[in-house]
Amino acid sequence: NAGVTQTPKFRVLKTGQSMTLLCAQDMNHEYMYWYRQDPGMGLRLIHYSVGEGTTAKGEVPDGYNVSRLKKQNFLLGLESAAPSQTSVYFCASSLITLTGNTEAFFGQGTRLTVV
Amino acid sequence: SQQGEEDPQALSIQEGENATMNCSYKTSINNLQWYRQNSGRGLVHLILIRSNEREKHSGRLRVTLDTSKKSSSLLITASRAADTASYFCATDWSTGGFKTIFGAGTRLFVKA
Numbered sequence: 452n453a454g455v456t457q458t459p460k461f462r463v464l465k466t467g468q469s470m471t472l473l474c475a476q477d478m479n480h481e482y483m484y485w486y487r488q489d490p491g492m493g494l495r496l497i498h499y500s501v502g503e504g505t506t507a508k509g510e511v512p513d514g515y516n517v518s519r520l521k522k523q524n525f526l527l528g529l530e531s532a533a534p535s536q537t538s539v540y541f542c543a544s545s546l547i548t549l550t551g552n553t554e555a556f557f558g559q560g561t562r563l564t565v566v
Numbered sequence: 567s568q569q570g571e572e573d574p575q576a577l578s579i580q581e582g583e584n585a586t587m588n589c590s591y592k593t594s595i596n597n598l599q600w601y602r603q604n605s606g607r608g609l610v611h612l613i614l615i616r617s618n619e620r621e622k623h624s625g626r627l628r629v630t631l632d633t634s635k636k637s638s639s640l641l642i643t644a645s646r647a648a649d650t651a652s653y654f655c656a657t658d659w660s661t662g663g664f665k666t667i668f669g670a671g672t673r674l675f676v677k678a
Contacts, residue, residue: 455608482665482666484665484666486668491670492670492671493654493668493669493670493671494609494654494668495668496665496666496667496668499665507665509665510667541608541609543608543609543666545666551595551596551597551616551658552596552597552599552658552665552666553614554599554611554614555599555601555609555611555656555666556611557608557609557610558608559607559608560606560607560608
């Protein structure tokens with residue numbers, strides 16, 4: 452099993468450029484998440500999805516858009532990149548049960564630099 | 567502000583000593599999880615404790631949960647240099663639908 456796969460692993464963008472980060476999971480998980488992690492900080496939730504065709508805002512959604520057209524894929528888009536979006540981005544997925552979330556499985560991260 | 571907050575922010579100990587990290591959270595939860603992150607890598611799940619549990623063990627890990635104080639602790643016994651990593655707590659924040667929210671983490675350094 453591949454688990455959670457993120458592409459690309461590294462990217463450098465110029466201010467104002469757009470890009471899409473792809474996250475794919477093969478565990479049939481309902482929940483998928485996009486987080487960003489800045490130096491010395493924890494993971495902040497950008498957007499998440501509770502199932503195919505659904506998305507919701509997290510803690511820091513501004514400047515990002517997401518789509519979940521297929522259950523296994525969760526895309527994160529930056530329409531007009533800004534230096535403040537320089538960060539490491541992590542995708543994760545998890546199951547949801549009647550007793551709450553189960554463990555989240557993480558991708559290896561995408562290091563994005565906006566110059 | 568984040569749902570969970572860990573303390574201390576950083577911890578440095580000698581190999582063989584025990585390491586204790588604490589997590590406090592703000593709203594009611596169904597479960598609390600601890601994760602580990604090695605430098606530059608994704609997070610790896612360590613242990614999950616449900617709101618109706620008070621203590622849980624997994625190998626050298628011991629987790630406690632006090633829902634009245636909205637706090638949890640992670641104890642790593644007989645630490646090893648390989649335990650050097652950042653440790654995060656995460657809760658399933660129920661406001662607006664369940665989602666996993668992380669704290670800022672504790673950076674643990676175990677000296678050989």
